Structure formats: C-alpha cells, structure tokens
Amino acid sequence: MNTPTSGQYHVDENGFYGEFGGAFIPEMLHANVDQIRRQYLEIMREPDFISQFESLLRDYVGRPSPLYLATRLSEHYGADIYLKREDLNHTGAHKINNTIGQILLARRLGKTRIIAETGAGQHGVATATVCALMSMECVVYMGSVDIARQAPNVARMKLLGATVVAAESGSKTLKDATNEAIRDWINNADNTHYIIGSAIGPHPYPDMVTRFQSVISSEIQSQLLAKTGKKDPDMVLACVGGGSNAAGAFYHFLDTPSVSLVLAEAAGKGVHSGHSAATSILGTKGIIHGCRTLLMQTKDGQITEPYSISAGLDYPGIGPLHAHLITSGRAKVYPVTDDEALEAVKQLSSYEGIIPALESAHALAALAKMEIKHGSVIVVCLSGRGDKDLATYLEHFTT
Amino acid sequence: MHAVNKSIPHTLNMSSIRQTIESKGSNILNIYFTAGHPTLESVPVIISELEKAGADLIELGMPYSDPLADGPAIQRSSEIALRNGQTIAILFSQVKESRKTSSIPLILMGYYNQLIQYGEEKFVKEAHDAGIQGLIIPDLPMEVYESRYKDIFDKYGMEISFLITPMTSDERIRQADRLSSAFIYVVSKSSVTGKQEDLSEEQLSYLDRIRAMDLKSPALVGFGIFDRNSRQAVNRFFNGVIVGSAFIRALEAGQDDLPGTVRVFMEGL
Ligand SMILES: Cc1ncc(COP(=O)(O)O)c(C=O)c1O
Secondary structure (H helix, E strand, O other): OOOOOOOOOOOOHHHHHEOOEEEOHHHHHHHHHHHHHHHHHHHHHHHHHHHHHHHHHHHHHHHOOOEEOHHHHHHHHOOOEEEEHHHHHOOOOOOHHHHHHHHHHHHHOOOOOEEEEEEHHHHHHHHHHHHHOOOOEEEEEHHHHHHHOOOEEEEEEEOOOEEEEEEOOOOHEEEEEHHHHHHHHHHOOOOOOOOOOOOOOOHHHHHHHHHHHOOOHHHHHHHHHHHHOOOOOOEEEEEOOOOHHHHHHHHHHHHOOOOOEEEEEEEEEEOOOOOOOHHHOEEEEEEOOOOOEEEEEEOOOOOOOOOOHHHHHOOOOOHHHHHHHOOOOOEEEEEEEHHHHHHHHHHHHHOOOOOOOHHHHHHHHHHHOOOOOOOOEEEEEEEHHHHHHHHHHHHHHHO | OHHHOOOOEEEEEEEEOOHHHHHHOEEEEEEEEEEOOOOHEEEEEEHHHHHHHOOOEEEEOOOOOEEEEEEEEHHHHHHHHOOOOOOHHHHHHHHHHHHHOOOOOEEOOOHHHHHHEEEEHHHHHHHHHHOOOOEEEEOOHHHHHHHHHHHHHHHHHOEOOOOEEEOOOOOHHHHHHHHHOOOOOEOOOOOOOOOOOOOOHHHHHHHHHHHOOOOOOOEEEEEEOOHHHHHHHHHHOOEEEEEEHHHHHHHHHHHHHHHHHHHHHHHOO
C-alpha cells in the first residue's frame, strides 16, 4: 500500500520527526498506544489486510479519486492546476481513507468499540460510516459549538447509528472533543479503539494516519504520469488542520526536493486578530494531545482557544510531521483568512462547478497569495465537498 | 539529597516525602486539591487546615487548560482556578507564604507542557526554592524523565512519583519502582480521576498482584478513594491513599467556610 520509507522527513524509530512527535501520554493509555505501536506496521503489511483495505477503497469509497485539470482556474493563474478530488469520496472528504484503515486495524487488535473526535463532522461521519459497515459500536465526541455549526453532519452520524456526545469544556471545539475522546479511551481501555482523525496524537498515530492517507499522493503520481508523462508536479498544495490530507498528499513527494510542498492554515479574522488558528506563526513548541509539536499557548503553557470559520481547521496544534516540514524549511505555509476562503468558495463554484468544503477553500485561496510560475504544474488537494457548509455559505452569500 | 534541602531558607524542619511515608509506615493520607480553587486565596488556608486535621501529604494541582487524565470534578476546578487568575508564579508565592507556618510535605501535580513552557530546570529549581518536595507529571514518560530530567531532579532534591495502572506490565511496574523517589502512585482502576465505585474483584486481584511484587518504594493508592470505607479497603494493601475529586467536590460545595469544610471532610475519612 505504501512502501516503508526512511529519510529525514519520515518518522524515526522513536516516533519523532526531527524534534517533534513522540508519545507523551498518561500511563493509563500506555498499554493501548504501545500495542498499536508494536503492531501497526506488521498489520498494515499483511497481504490480507492490504487486499481488504484496497478493495474497500475501490468499491466502497470510490477510489481512485479523479485528478481533474481545472481549466478555467488554470487559465486564471497561468499554470496547470489539478484538483485531487477527495471531495468525491464516499462521505465527501479524505477522512474515510483513514477510518477504513483504522477500523480494519481495530478488528485485528480485537477491539469491539470505536470512539472518535470530530470538528467539521467529516471524520465523525467517516467513522460512523465504517462502524455501520463493520457493525461496531461508535461514539463520536464533538464540541458543542461545532454541533451547532455542522448540523447536517450530526444528523448523518446519528442516522448511521453513532452516539454523538457534546464536549462542553474549553472552547467547545475540536481540541476539547479530542480531550473527551482521550478520557473515554482511558475509561474503556480494554475494549475500545480510538480512531484519531488527523495526523496528530501520540506516536504512532501521526505516522499511521499519514500512511493510510498516502493513497492520495500515490494516486497523484500515477495519474500525473498518465496525463503528463511526468509523475512529479512542481507543487502540491493542501490545507492543514491537524494535517492528514496534507500529509497524505505530500507523502510520496517528501523526499523529492523539486516538488514544493505548500500548506494553507486558517488565519480566521487575521493572523494577529486574536481570532485565528495560524499555528505555524502563533505556535510555540510544546505538548498537545500526547505529541510534541507547535501549538498555540500562553507563556504559562495553557493551550489557547483557536478560531476559524472552518470547524475542521479550528485546532490549536499541527501534526508533528508538519511542524518538522515547516521548521526545516521543507514546506511553506500561507495563512488564509475566513474572507479569503469564502472568496475561494465562490471562485471554484463559478469557475469549475465544484462547491468545496471551507477547509479545502483555504488551500485554493492560497493560490491567490503566492507567486505562480507560468506553466507550472500544481496539484491542490480538494479535501472535501461543501455540502456540510451550505448553511455558512447561505449566510455569507445571499445577504 | 538532604544536603540540598538545607539550602532552603525555611526555619521549619521538613522531611522528604519518602521519609514521611516510611516513618509512619501505614495509613498515609495524601490529599489533592487544585491551586486557585475555589478562590485564588484558598491555597494557604487549605494547606494549613489539612495539616491541622492530620493529612500526611498534600498534592497541589497546577490548573491546566487540557487535563487529559482528569475527570469532570478536577477539570471544573481547573477551569475555575484559571479563571480566578491562578498561575505557576502565583502558586510558588502561595507556597512560600504557607511555608512560614507549615512543614507538611507538598507535591505539585501538573502536565508536562507546563514545565516545558516554564523551562524545566527553572521550574524544578523554583519549586524547590518555594518549599515543594515532589512532582507528579502524568504525561511525562519514565524514559524521558530518566534520560533528560533525572539529573535535574537529583540536583535539587526534588522527588517524583510515577503512576501504574491495572494495564501496566510487570516490567514497567519495576521501572516505576526504580524511578519513583517519592512513592509509587497506584491507580486503582483504568479510568480518569473522580469515579466513585466499590472495588471490584478484578481490582482487588490487581492490588494483590502488585503487593506480591514486593516493591522497594512505598505505594499509595489513588483514584476512587472518597470515604472511610474506600480508604480502609485499600489501606491494608499499601502505605496509604490519595484522595482528590471527593475533596474538590466538598470544597466546591462548602467554599463559604473553608476551614469548617476541610475539618468535616477529614473527619469523614
Ligand atoms: C474537508 C476537510 N478538509 C480538511 C480538514 C482538516 O483536517 P486535516 O488537516 O487532518 O486534513 C477537515 C477536517 O475536518 C475536513 O473536513
């Protein structure tokens, strides 16, 4: 599924990407996390596992997702802009690549109950979906603020048979939902697997999620080769919340320096407005959800409350792979405000007839902020579709 | 270790956490509360009342925005404490104030990120200078402590305790035994703090298994100890107990009369 690679941008044997990563978890989680650490690579290499994973991605998710040359957008920017259509996956985002992988793994670990956190609800829906498919109990933690702004996804999860539990602590968004999920896991350590939805958390989660999502870059390579005769683009661009779609879109290009890797992070109402989730700029080194990475915090080490119009990017940390890519200079980051993202939603809808998710719109908006080399080949990971954001779009676009 | 203790500018004669437990031997009572809860001023009051009422050790929680290992009672107390303006610097000054009259060993419990941001050595040094004897950092792995921080702890005579749970392997229990310079923190069941249930057969056999390992460090049992019965149920296995969430709930309910609340709560144990 993905050839194990080693190199300066891959996780080392101790679970670190450079100085980021690791597993800083209370002892109550040690046995579970360690079981996954010892077994994940072995399980992911079993022929039986690979064939189950691949056939579900093909027949259930609808992979490979198309790589679409967006002609009018390309004309506008004077480059060949390809959209990796993760929005066309079953359930409408890249998140399901990971949940399919993790539920197959959970079964092999002998777990009978699944928990997850969710921000935009995409990961929650993708988890509830695979739990229905495998007939497993599913509990999804979601901040009460997000429950209000992502109502259609809450309804979907319930219809799929999941229990949605509101996280009422802190900012009542993704960070707090993650805390609650971790507490649930501590309380139910024996029978429960925690399907983390992004490339975050204690080792080996960031690496495991990245490997499941790496199907994205592997397909990009073969699709580009077929379309252009070259497997490597000049640039890959993705939005970053925790970083799973970006990690998946970057994976097979990490060690190819000619491919520039670009991230779009949520600047909310402006990087320094006090209402932002621009972790690469506002973050400092520390521990969040069991991993050492960049995060937004006070001088006393209290994690601060992020803000973005996009529930999926409203996270005060960033996956350790990305912290490493950014601080080492391998990846470049553009902060994108709410308004810029909304503009990009309008643009893609009218140019290409594709309504993107708010998260993905951050990546599209970054195109307008960078210098684009004429004729270059750019792949944008269109991580999800905009259905879940319709209420927000109605509010902003009809008045 | 004790040579360093002499450098503390306190007139009171303080013994280490380990000595305190070993000299009494059994029936140790270690009480946890969150600094800055219910009010910013309550730390010295609660310390002094607990000491008078017969606590052997006190664990002070440093309120944290994201206390992963804690249940609702301690989470809520942390939120309130942070809203009250509690910081680490304030905590150190509160402890210094308490040290003018109190000699009970004090343990700080907090999360690794708080130490990192403060500066790890600076934190350990200032905690020591304020009159703190030990630290508990539930998300600091034993391996990281040993390779990066043990020397710093030793330099300032700071004691540390590691947690073990029913899912901890024998090998890791031995490691916790070797590295815990204060006591081993025996988590009675796999859960966050604050659950109140009777001990199950499974828990009893876990406690038996640990006792049979004949550890060199003293051990205190925490999580789920809330009254005399639950205290006695585990006292016979180990050196004593740690009580946290039940005390927090009592403080919240009885914040109008903190001294009275502490006395009544301690009588109930
Ligand atoms: C469509 C979509 N894109 C991106 C993200 C951000 O997550 P990540 O950074 O893990 O890809 C989310 C999260 O909910 C999402 O729903």
